[in-house]
Amino acid sequence: MQLIIDSLPLLWRGLIVTFQLASLTLLFTAFISLFVGIASVSRFWTLRALAVIYVEFFRDIPLVVNLLFVYFGAPLVGLALDPFSAALVSFTSWGSANGAEIIRGGFNALAKHQRESAQALGLRSWETMFLVLLPQIVLPILPAFTGLFSLLIQATSLATLVGATEFLRSAKIIVERQTMMTGESPAFMVFGFVLCVYFVICYSLNLFTAWLERRIVTARTVHRHAPQEIASTHETQVNPENT
Amino acid sequence: MERPLIEISALNKEFRGGIQALRDVDLTVASGEVVVVLGPSGSGKSTLIRCINGLETTTGGSIRVDGQQVNGISQRRWRKVRLNVGMVFQNYALFPHLNVLGNITLAPRRAGIMRRAEAEDEARRLLDMVGLADKETAPVASLSGGQQQRVAICRALAMQPKVLLFDEPTSALDPEMVGEVLAVMKRLAQEGITMICVTHEMGFARSAADRVIFMDQGEIVEMASPDNFFTAPKAERSRRFLELISRHDA
Numbered sequence: 001m002q003l004i005i006d007s008l009p010l011l012w013r014g015l016i017v018t019f020q021l022a023s024l025t026l027l028f029t030a031f032i033s034l035f036v037g038i039a040s041v042s043r044f045w046t047l048r049a050l051a052v053i054y055v056e057f058f059r060d061i062p063l064v065v066n067l068l069f070v071y072f073g074a075p076l077v078g079l080a081l082d083p084f085s086a087a088l089v090s091f092t093s094w095g096s097a098n099g100a101e102i103i104r105g106g107f108n109a110l111a112k113h114q115r116e117s118a119q120a121l122g123l124r125s126w127e128t129m130f131l132v133l134l135p136q137i138v139l140p141i142l143p144a145f146t147g148l149f150s151l152l153i154q155a156t157s158l159a160t161l162v163g164a165t166e167f168l169r170s171a172k173i174i175v176e177r178q179t180m181m182t183g184e185s186p187a188f189m190v191f192g193f194v195l196c197v198y199f200v201i202c203y204s205l206n207l208f209t210a211w212l213e214r215r216i217v218t219a220r221t222v223h224r225h226a227p228q229e230i231a232s233t234h235e236t237q238v239n240p241e242n243t
Numbered sequence: 244m245e246r247p248l249i250e251i252s253a254l255n256k257e258f259r260g261g262i263q264a265l266r267d268v269d270l271t272v273a274s275g276e277v278v279v280v281l282g283p284s285g286s287g288k289s290t291l292i293r294c295i296n297g298l299e300t301t302t303g304g305s306i307r308v309d310g311q312q313v314n315g316i317s318q319r320r321w322r323k324v325r326l327n328v329g330m331v332f333q334n335y336a337l338f339p340h341l342n343v344l345g346n347i348t349l350a351p352r353r354a355g356i357m358r359r360a361e362a363e364d365e366a367r368r369l370l371d372m373v374g375l376a377d378k379e380t381a382p383v384a385s386l387s388g389g390q391q392q393r394v395a396i397c398r399a400l401a402m403q404p405k406v407l408l409f410d411e412p413t414s415a416l417d418p419e420m421v422g423e424v425l426a427v428m429k430r431l432a433q434e435g436i437t438m439i440c441v442t443h444e445m446g447f448a449r450s451a452a453d454r455v456i457f458m459d460q461g462e463i464v465e466m467a468s469p470d471n472f473f474t475a476p477k478a479e480r481s482r483r484f485l486e487l488i489s490r491h492d493a
């Protein structure tokens with residue numbers, strides 16, 4: 001335990017790198033997924049084809065292979081990436097291919113009449129997309145996206161393989177240093193600590209989305225009548241027929 | 244003579260796969276007219292009205308809406324046409340992420356027809372007309388089918404369309420809710436709103452229609468006033484259809 005406390009500065013620096021890598025990965029993944037996902041249901045076949053190629057290409061390669069390829073392959077085309085950037089590019093491409101597929105599935109599960117009724121009301125195609133269709137798929141794709149985000153957070157530990165000094169690598173350095181100095185390996189404790197940290201982060205993410213899900217469901221189904229009732233948090237049930 | 248609102252001539256629609264859903268359909272609808280489209284399943288009723296607001300493309304003939312040639316035009320230009328053509332679907336197709344007011348005001352606000360306050364006043368007026376004044380902030384999922392369909396009618400009316408298309412608006416409803424929706428439609432008919440309704444409600448056709456169209460296998464088999472159609476159908480196919488219906492109703 002003392003060892004972990006002593007090593008906190010190093011672990012903390014590693015954790016910061018992990019946080020940076022994870023948050024940038026999630027951010028870019030969200031945006032690119034959205035972009036590619038929308039392209040995949042476009043009425044222009046060229047956009048649809050490009051989206052399919054992107055999705056299939058990155059989904060069908062193991063993430064580790066993708067990462068090694070980006071890191072060691074990029075210099076060959078004159079693009080030397082540092083470990084952090086290589087990991088970011090690799091995780092984002094893999095994540096957004098999977099995310100785009102989730103989004104496409106969300107759109108396909110929507111009733112075809114939703115798009116048609118928006119069109120019939122004279123909404124422009126971007127209005128149909130962003131004001132009618134997209135808000136409706138948020139709830140159904142939330143669980144799958146949480147899963148993907150959770151996987152991506154866990155996957156950031158792979159960046160160790162190309163030498164990024166993130167959380168896991170910091171832990172490894174501590175273990176190796178300690179083993180060398182004392183001859184005893186603190187691996188169990190240090191990696192146990194790492195495990196707990198990852199668990200807490202991903203579990204909090206799950207709790208957060210579960211909470212978000214409940215809020216959206218309530219907002220879309222429960223009819224809150226008068227202000228007094230909101231104040232007493234009393235929820236009005238579906239009213240009986242009033243005619 | 245006043246220019247007809249909708250002029251369809253020699254309209255053909257063949258779906259991919261070779262199904263001929265419409266064959267040389269001719270139909271002219273004047274402003275203020277209520278036309279009811281009858282016919283067995285698969286006869287092309289939905290296809291016909293979906294061609295009028297561009298939800299289906301056509302493969303031959305011509306459609307004019309308010310004087311403008313519309314068949315084959317781009318989606319961008321269809322949007323302008325659709326501002327004048329409202330549609331009510333069988334399964335309401337309300338937007339579940341918006342409440343009742345949001346559903347009704349979205350399109351007129353986006354189209355720049357009304358500002359928010361104005362659109363909400365108009366929505367309240369419409370809701371009051373259909374007997375749902377107390378539901379303006381209700382999420383649509385909390386409404387019954389009949390209530391949802393009445394909201395869908397308000398949503399279409401809020402755009403102040405020149406013509407309203409109905410595709411079997413009561414077919415998905417429990418029997419006890421059919422009446423409340425038909426009552427609203429009858430009222431609109433009396434107010435002089437131009438309507439084309441696909442429906443199996445013979446009572447509505449009898450009392451509200453100016454004209455009845457009977458379709459079978461993609462053709463308009465008979466076009467007549469409701470009185471003539473229901474009491475003295477001319478075509479053999481119309482007679483058989485009416486017989487089947489009355490036997491079913493009995």
Ligand SMILES: Nc1ncnc2c1ncn2[C@@H]1O[C@H](COP(=O)(O)OP(=O)(O)OP(=O)(O)O)[C@@H](O)[C@H]1O
Nearest residue numbers: 258259262264282283284285286287288289290291
């Ligand atoms: N998208 C489509 N692709 C291929 N064929 C279609 C499509 N939509 C309709 N059809 C066919 O076109 C014909 C007419 O269909 P339509 O939906 O217009 O009939 P309908 O009179 O509305 O029937 P119903 O009373 O069952 O609604 C049918 O044979 C149907 O199978």
Ligand SMILES: [Mg+2]
Nearest residue numbers: 288289290410
């Ligand atoms: Mg139909």
